[in-house]
Amino acid sequence: MSKLYPSYFSNRIRALWLFRLEVGRIKLMVLLFFLNINATATFAVVSIKENQLGYPPEAQKRIVISSDSDIAGTEFVLQNEFGDTLITGKIGESAGSWLHSVFNYSVALDSFQTIGNYDFVQSGRTLGSFNIGEAVYDLLPAKILEFFRIQRCGNTDPRYHSPCHTLDASQIVTGPDSGKVVDVTGGWHDAGDYIKFLNTTAYTTYFLLLSYKYFPELFEKKQGKFPAILMEARVGLDWLKKMNYAEDKLLLQVQDLRDHTVGWRLPEDDILALERPAYDGTVKTSCGIFSATMALAADVFKSYDRAYATDCLKRSKSLFMLGMSDIPEIQNGPDTMYVDRDSNDNLGLAAAELFLLTEDSLYLEKADSLLALNASYWISWGDLDNIARCRIAAYSENATNVLEGVLANFDSLATLNPYNYPLESFPWGSLTVQMGIASIAILYGESTGVDEYEDLAQSQFDFLLGVNPDGYSFIGGIGSRYPINFHHQISFLLGFNLEGAVAEGYVASKLYENTSISLTAETVKYLEMGYPAVYNDERADYLSNEPTIANNAVTLFVACWFAEKY
Numbered sequence: 001m002s003k004l005y006p007s008y009f010s011n012r013i014r015a016l017w018l019f020r021l022e023v024g025r026i027k028l029m030v031l032l033f034f035l036n037i038n039a040t041a042t043f044a045v046v047s048i049k050e051n052q053l054g055y056p057p058e059a060q061k062r063i064v065i066s067s068d069s070d071i072a073g074t075e076f077v078l079q080n081e082f083g084d085t086l087i088t089g090k091i092g093e094s095a096g097s098w099l100h101s102v103f104n105y106s107v108a109l110d111s112f113q114t115i116g117n118y119d120f121v122q123s124g125r126t127l128g129s130f131n132i133g134e135a136v137y138d139l140l141p142a143k144i145l146e147f148f149r150i151q152r153c154g155n156t157d158p159r160y161h162s163p164c165h166t167l168d169a170s171q172i173v174t175g176p177d178s179g180k181v182v183d184v185t186g187g188w189h190d191a192g193d194y195i196k197f198l199n200t201t202a203y204t205t206y207f208l209l210l211s212y213k214y215f216p217e218l219f220e221k222k223q224g225k226f227p228a229i230l231m232e233a234r235v236g237l238d239w240l241k242k243m244n245y246a247e248d249k250l251l252l253q254v255q256d257l258r259d260h261t262v263g264w265r266l267p268e269d270d271i272l273a274l275e276r277p278a279y280d281g282t283v284k285t286s287c288g289i290f291s292a293t294m295a296l297a298a299d300v301f302k303s304y305d306r307a308y309a310t311d312c313l314k315r316s317k318s319l320f321m322l323g324m325s326d327i328p329e330i331q332n333g334p335d336t337m338y339v340d341r342d343s344n345d346n347l348g349l350a351a352a353e354l355f356l357l358t359e360d361s362l363y364l365e366k367a368d369s370l371l372a373l374n375a376s377y378w379i380s381w382g383d384l385d386n387i388a389r390c391r392i393a394a395y396s397e398n399a400t401n402v403l404e405g406v407l408a409n410f411d412s413l414a415t416l417n418p419y420n421y422p423l424e425s426f427p428w429g430s431l432t433v434q435m436g437i438a439s440i441a442i443l444y445g446e447s448t449g450v451d452e453y454e455d456l457a458q459s460q461f462d463f464l465l466g467v468n469p470d471g472y473s474f475i476g477g478i479g480s481r482y483p484i485n486f487h488h489q490i491s492f493l494l495g496f497n498l499e500g501a502v503a504e505g506y507v508a509s510k511l512y513e514n515t516s517i518s519l520t521a522e523t524v525k526y527l528e529m530g531y532p533a534v535y536n537d538e539r540a541d542y543l544s545n546e547p548t549i550a551n552n553a554v555t556l557f558v559a560c561w562f563a564e565k566y
Helices: 004-042 140-151 198-214 228-243 284-301 306-323 344-358 361-371 385-392 397-414 430-448 454-464 489-494 521-528 549-565
Strands: 046-049 062-067 075-080 085-090 103-108 116-122 125-132 251-254 278-280
Touching: 046 125, 062 116, 140 198, 140 228, 140 549, 198 228, 198 251, 198 284, 198 549, 228 284, 228 306, 284 306, 284 344, 306 344, 344 361, 344 385, 361 385, 361 397, 385 397, 385 430, 397 430, 397 454, 430 454, 430 549, 454 549
Parallel strands: none
Antiparallel strands: 046 062, 062 103, 075 085, 075 116, 116 125, 251 278
């Protein structure tokens, strides 16, 4: 018995100690549970998404607060650089979730117009800062324009790289002139690769010319004979004229998808330099966009170089007549990314530009009839009808009525999400479409004097410059957070930041299936969580992170409008 007692006593003490330890563990768990609830409410992951270039005093100023938990009803203050509180308010109800932003709160500061730098503080935490100032967009057009010189091909004085592809094209490989060697040196590389396309080059050149036509005062500084933007437009125009190698002939593109199979290299070191074929493009679609661009060029250059302008007009009229004749509608080229499948919009834009230049009402009648056959709710290098309607809106009630419906549709879609994204899907090149929508909202106002859709243009511009779920300015070198890993061979191989280049934007997650594109850790997380679209700042990502001449050109036009307006 005496031997058992110490063991019994020890077991009782041990059991009591274990009981007290378990009670303590439970208390600790309960305490941590309530602490976690409080931490979630007070220390949620919150950030503001603002236009990173800032806001002019009289502009719409919309900031979106995103959070991983509900912070409705919490206090926010606006403080200046000295810590003085200027505005106090409460965050309203969430505008809903969108992509990976769970709670989103829109804060409008339109009435606040005092110039300065401001911190946005919520529940005692500084979420971010923004500025209000004069001329905050003044330098943006010139920065975007710089990208085109990097894209130059041939002996066109390219920036960063040497002259390249000086033997384009090795020969024509399709059409009646197959086997013929032609000079199609020059122009721009289309994107991060080294292929050149007639339709995207014409679209790009058209928007460069349009930017100058509407906002000439932004480009008063001259280098030689022409303003810088017109010098750049000449790069595109001169190459387009070479693609019109005979009076009734056009080429569609130079090089094919072999360009994507030989690895990354500088353009002057291209091992395919002697294997860059040209493809026939004497079809209605090519004739239309070529004619439209040449007509606008004739208008813009008539005060600088009358002989050049006369040649542009001659080519415009000739190719318009060819496009209206009995030739094929489309050309199925070797690279189906850039095959335009409808010519009515192309020829309608050509007729619109010829009317504006010549004042011949027959062209206006032709434009109206062509555009009546094609009412798209889109805008891109392959969807030109709404640009054409904008150009003749002051002369055509039909054009104005269709535009009103198109813009009302985009405006309605934009109200359905907290970031004013105006599309129902996330196509490859979504940002190009967004900038296109902004451009037709702007052109509609310029043509009709009605500013009803200026806010739609503003929200797309803000989205471009940071008011999006990831808080990116999608223009290289602009703002505090921007793409640094563009899908672009020259900038990667030479190791410089591609300033002024515009990314492709958000793209549907499903498009990453069955690709070998490398993904950021953040993108992987979003894809695993099933979000419908992502933006991926990775060098290999040609879906959301490749700059293109077409995207840069339409973005330039939008940036010019804001730079001039404010």
